[in-house]
Amino acid sequence: MKTCYKCEGKLKEVKVTKEGIRVSCFKCTNCRKEYFTSRELIKFDVLTERR
Numbered sequence: 743m744k745t746c747y748k749c750e751g752k753l754k755e756v757k758v759t760k761e762g763i764r765v766s767c768f769k770c771t772n773c774r775k776e777y778f779t780s781r782e783l784i785k786f787d788v789l790t791e792r793r
């Protein structure tokens with residue numbers, strides 16, 4: 743996945759902190775929409791469940 747579904751802009755990999763957990767996601771450089779990979783979402787789910 744390298745282009746945005748919405749505007750077909752370029753996606754850039756960025757690190758974001760979501761509820762205190764650092765996950766990597768892809769952010770559109772054009773419309774700034776964030777895309778989380780399923781792997782990162784699983785990681786997020788696991789880490790939040792353990793708290």
Ligand SMILES: [Zn+2]
Nearest residue numbers: 746749770773
């Ligand atoms: Zn976009």
